[in-house]
Amino acid sequence: METQGPQLIPNDKKKIHLKSNAIQQFLAFGSLIILIIFFSIASPNFFQFNNIIGILLSTSVIGILALGATFIIITSGIDLSVGTVMTLCSVMTGVFITSMGLPIIVGVLGGILTGATAGAIAGIAIAKFRIPPFIATLAMMMIAKGLALVISGAAPIYFTSYEAFTEIAMGSIIPGIEIPNAILIFFGMAVIGGIILNKTIIGRFTFAIGSNEEATRLSGVNVNKWKIIIYSIAGIFTGIGGIVMAARLNSAQPALGQGYELEAIAAVVIGGTSLSGGKGTILGTVIGALIMSVLTNGLRILSVPQEWQTVVVGAVILFAVYTDVIRNKKAN
């Protein structure tokens, strides 16, 4: 059976193996289904249309932030600034629309641009000035937090006289079915994120940089440029998250936001994206974000005190990452 003569194929053992991403996604998806079944049995109030919509609505902001964070984490970076940058974006939108009287669409674009700019600055600090992502985005987190407070005068900005703005999140563009736009925006962004990550050159370099930055650089790829682009894209997601947040609350709350970055990271990690980079999916992140909000919602319906909800979510993160570790070990 052995072929002879020169041929460039070393004879090593064939490995039967499933795509590891697929397994993790299956695991995460399975857990989500099990959670849903469990809570549906435990409480008749869980599997109700309104409650499901509530869950999706509460997933939307964290979910959008987590989509952006997925890109960063696949490059083996981290972004601690998404929570407060999101707030800064809401505040800027508030200023554009209410104080400056700009049209809503301009205010929205301005908010998104704020996110992109913050992302680009973090990206430049990381790529050009070689500041580790943890530190660069920690600094960005504090800068954004401070700026949001300064610009808003530490007071909420209300959009009460701009009803159309609230519609962005709470209205429903599909006639007949009461699905708030925030949810549609989340899923829409997920689709866009998935396309960018899997079908475009940006996604390819996201994986390549996370997998082996040096090899990518030696292949003649301008790694710095692409890192800045990737952080900017994540910033755009953050900006959109900020708009949805403001529209949902009908106000920009300058003191809110800190802590969201960790929940976003948690969603990404539960969804099977590896913090060491090179591996991850958008679908995983969507499922991860859903697991977190199903869990919180279900526990609340079962009247588990809020403090304990947090403990459970923490345990779930440990468990999720542990299955990931086991899986990686098996694969090797």
Next chain:
Amino acid sequence: MAEKLLKMEGISKAFPGVQALSNVLFDLNKGEVHALLGENGAGKSTLMKILTGIYQRDSGTIIYQGNEIEIADTKEAQQLGISIIHQELNLARDLTVAQNIFIGREPKSGFRLFLNEKELNLMTQELFDRLNIRLNPGELVEDLSVAKQQMVEIAKALSFESKILIMDEPTAALTDSEIDSLFTIIRNLRSDGVGIIYISHRMEELKRIADRATVMRDGTYIGTVNMREITIDQIISMMVGRQIYQNQRPEIKNRRIEKVLEVKSLNRGSTIKDVSFDLHQGEILGFAGLMGAGRTEVARAIFGADPLESGDIYIRGKKVRVKEPLDAVNNGIGYLSEDRKQFGLMLEMDIKANIAIASMNGFVQTGWLNKLNINKQASKMVDALKIKTPSIHQLVKNLSGGNQQKVVIGKWLTRDSDILIFDEPTRGIDIGAKDEIYKLLNELAAQGKSIIMISSELPEILRMSHRVIVMCEGRITGELINDEKISQELIMTLATKRIG
């Protein structure tokens, strides 16, 4: 008269504490294979990194196709038609074969943004067909063996259709038949007029493939010779500038045959199948076989790096449980991995830290690290092993490949392990250093240490081992005393003896 493709003149380059290159000369013709030779740390890789824009030279000129040029970065080198296969593997493990080969040059289908994966795989398949490489473009690189990964690197470099192709030890991880195919490819490129710079420590390859050779020593230019007009021995003495130690087949008589290590019926999936053997005191036990025969797996299992399914390990007659490397180290076993970068060294730390790491307890006094002793031990090892470095404070990542290997050896010598497992101890090591390592192994054995030496180079096995164990597909297919009856052919037959 051959057409000049490249001329590098007066090239110098200093790193902090090291003059890596001084006033080096190198030239390359169209359609020739020009070997670049020298001991570990001679500066070969550094010179090539200057040519490919990774490092910037301190002085000197580069004339390429008649014009003086500056090469600012890798991209520029690629555009000029200069590509390189690096000494270290440089692949993105989470991407597929095709994605790695065309990274940065992906075919796009819209707005220069969307990828055309189908076209990508097609391009890769065409490339493979042309080069007679049998790999699946869609396979993930992390699922490939080291040899296949090396093939991907080679294919990637060839895909640039370069005028100059640099190969920095391309054959270090390849088996003989793979090397044959690589040489076929090289000969084809040569007749297409490509200039090839070929770096290798495998002297036996040179006569087969190289037209000319340039020899470097300690960062200086020694000379350029026509391969047809010179013997390998002459080249070696140019490289090392001294006579090198040659030893005969080891003495078999008068050895105590006290069993130090007994391994009984080891099993681990499809990689280790019913492996049993003994290791005697003061013995060098060679493990021969093709790549993937399971030799490394056996070594890792004995060292506790991978879990076993079944089997027992006895050390000096006492059964031991080796569940993790710590157990093995405590039982006096040291392991030099074949992949020193990944498993043997802390690249970002200095020489002294690497030498001390396995023996920290010995350097602690009342809770404090005795830095003085660490420094002393490190200096001792640097001298004893002739590690080429400005000081013991040098980061290991800045050492040349061969010197890194010596640091790993120094680590286990410091630990004073009784049983040493050397996995490909001379891979990527120059001929002078190779001999020093052979000498060292013999000395260690003479001192009563017991050594398992895994090697894919048969001459090395025959030269060093008292006994030879041959493996094939996870099984031991032969155990031989290294006497007059043994031969390379016999070992090869056993190494390809497939059972079931």
